[in-house]
Amino acid sequence: MKYGDDFVESFRVQGFVSGIRVRDRQGADAVRECWDALEAAEDLPANGYSTTHSRHLDQRFVWDLACDPKILDPVEALIGENILLFGTRFFCKYGDSGRHRVSWHQDLDSWALTPPVAVTVWYAVDDSTEQNGCMQVIPGSHRAELRRHDTTADNGNILGRGQHLHLTEEEKASAVPVVLNAGEISIHDGALLHASMPNLSNRRRCGLAIRYVPAHVRQHADLAKSPPSKAILVRGCDRVKNFGVNHAPVFS
Numbered sequence: 001m002k003y004g005d006d007f008v009e010s011f012r013v014q015g016f017v018s019g020i021r022v023r024d025r026q027g028a029d030a031v032r033e034c035w036d037a038l039e040a041a042e043d044l045p046a047n048g049y050s051t052t053h054s055r056h057l058d059q060r061f062v063w064d065l066a067c068d069p070k071i072l073d074p075v076e077a078l079i080g081e082n083i084l085l086f087g088t089r090f091f092c093k094y095g096d097s098g099r100h101r102v103s104w105h106q107d108l109d110s111w112a113l114t115p116p117v118a119v120t121v122w123y124a125v126d127d128s129t130e131q132n133g134c135m136q137v138i139p140g141s142h143r144a145e146l147r148r149h150d151t152t153a154d155n156g157n158i159l160g161r162g163q164h165l166h167l168t169e170e171e172k173a174s175a176v177p178v179v180l181n182a183g184e185i186s187i188h189d190g191a192l193l194h195a196s197m198p199n200l201s202n203r204r205r206c207g208l209a210i211r212y213v214p215a216h217v218r219q220h221a222d223l224a225k226s227p228p229s230k231a232i233l234v235r236g237c238d239r240v241k242n243f244g245v246n247h248a249p250v251f252s
């Protein structure tokens with residue numbers, strides 16, 4: 001099996017994997033063109049960054065990525081065969097602004113999940129490098145407790161609630177960049193400490209975060225800090241229906 005014990009063990013120890021190619025060059029160009037078109041059609045702000053949520057519900061290219069076996073196969077190896085798509089979000093930082101960034105955080109902080117199990121796939125729409133502000137992660141940090149996040153207003157921080165964590169200098173020094181070519185993904189554990197620094201280049205850096213949970217998790221909607229998820233079954237079966245039944249979008 002392609003995603004066997006070594007793959008799972010590496011994820012268990014490090015809290016992330018990266019460099020998995022899910023679209024060839026032509027396919028990656030097609031995704032980028034779809035994002036370019038969406039950006040233009042909706043006049044998504046180009047004054048530093050743009051971000052938009054849940055576009056798997058109305059954009060076929062996002063839905064197709066979220067259901068692609070090339071993505072679901074490694075996700076299945078990590079969270080099991082019954083998989084709910086929990087959410088999607090574009091994170092796009094434009095060059096030259098040198099200000100917009102994603103603060104240090106753990107994804108699970110917002111979601112009130114029991115058990116706290118979730119993974120985020122980050123699909124590189126553009127090449128993502130240290131110069132244009134690729135994601136940074138702290139390997140192994142997912143094995144500690146979830147931390148209490150501060151929420152300080154800071155309009156350079158792309159995260160909606162301004163949530164952030166203060167890291168020690170030692171922790172920051174252990175961060176590693178997750179460099180990806182367009183068409184590749186990384187996957188990180190919902191408890192992993194991660195961030196991304198400002199885009200100091202003149203090249204856009206767009207990525208699509210795709211979140212998945214196993215069907216057995218429960219969300220305490222009253223405790224969640226972001227809107228409750230309308231999670232959709234994308235592989236396997238859901239016997240418990242903790243999120244109700246949310247239908248897949250239909251595209252004409």
Ligand SMILES: O=C(O)CCC(=O)C(=O)O
Pocket residue numbers: 091102107120122134135194195196207209
């Ligand atoms: O795209 C980024 O810079 C950060 C993404 C992120 O925080 C996530 O995918 O969970």
Ligand SMILES: [Fe+2]
Pocket residue numbers: 105106107194
């Ligand atoms: Fe995140």
